[in-house]
Amino acid sequence: DTEVTQTPKHLVMGMTNKKSLKCEQHMGHRAMYWYKQKAKKPPELMFVYSYEKLSINESVPSRFSPECPNSSLLNLHLHALQPEDSALYLCASSPGLGYEQYFGPGTRLTVT
Amino acid sequence: TQLLEQSPQFLSIQEGENLTVYCNSSSVFSSLQWYRQEPGEGPVLLVTVVTGGEVKKLKRLTFQFGDARKDSSLHITAAQPGDTGLYLCAGGEEGRRALTFGSGTRLQVQP
Numbered sequence: 134d135t136e137v138t139q140t141p142k143h144l145v146m147g148m149t150n151k152k153s154l155k156c157e158q159h160m161g162h163r164a165m166y167w168y169k170q171k172a173k174k175p176p177e178l179m180f181v182y183s184y185e186k187l188s189i190n191e192s193v194p195s196r197f198s199p200e201c202p203n204s205s206l207l208n209l210h211l212h213a214l215q216p217e218d219s220a221l222y223l224c225a226s227s228p229g230l231g232y233e234q235y236f237g238p239g240t241r242l243t244v245t
Numbered sequence: 246t247q248l249l250e251q252s253p254q255f256l257s258i259q260e261g262e263n264l265t266v267y268c269n270s271s272s273v274f275s276s277l278q279w280y281r282q283e284p285g286e287g288p289v290l291l292v293t294v295v296t297g298g299e300v301k302k303l304k305r306l307t308f309q310f311g312d313a314r315k316d317s318s319l320h321i322t323a324a325q326p327g328d329t330g331l332y333l334c335a336g337g338e339e340g341r342r343a344l345t346f347g348s349g350t351r352l353q354v355q356p
Binding site for chain 2: 173174175178
């Protein structure tokens with residue numbers, strides 16, 4: 134099973150809302166990632182978790198808060214977002230840091 | 246900062262034509278991956294190459310890793326509309342915690 138699942142598929146939220154994105158993998162991978170992707174651009178790395186510990190935070194604003202409850206799950210908590218945060222949010226996992234990554238289908242987020 | 250430059254950035258061709266996409270860097274990578282991404286979907290891993298000079302084939306797609314492990318190419322033979330998408334290369338380095346992604350090549354294959 135090389136599947137990474139993400140929910141929801143689409144999300145529309147207001148600037149005062151609080152929402153969460155969820156990601157799950159059952160490949161036994163020890164590294165998980167959050168990316169943000171704008172239209173026609175490559176993915177931009179946001180956060181990296183390794184063995185359930187935050188390894189990289191690419192200077193992401195605090196209105197994005199990651200959480201790794203266990204080795205299979207990765208959440209991204211959203212609060213007080215701006216319209217410019219609208220994007221495709223991708224989750225990925227890999228056997229370890231620096232290895233090939235497997236991506237989920239993404240969550241299309243629209244902030245109104 | 247490690248950089249991976251892809252060329253061309255955009256390519257529009259007719260069905261049946263051949264094409265090559267390039268991924269170049271001044272850095273040495275321990276491995277290199279190619280992904281294809283369709284609109285609104287996540288990137289899908291196509292191949293991983295790890296040995297300098299390595300060539301891998303996936304049906305009509307041929308991937309090559311440069312001898313010095315600084316560059317790679319993707320060649321598609323007889324392109325089909327289903328090949329349309331964003332092609333991304335990504336390099337892994339020993340001791341580096343995340344992959345370095347290239348800028349992407351957007352391919353459009355017209356029927």
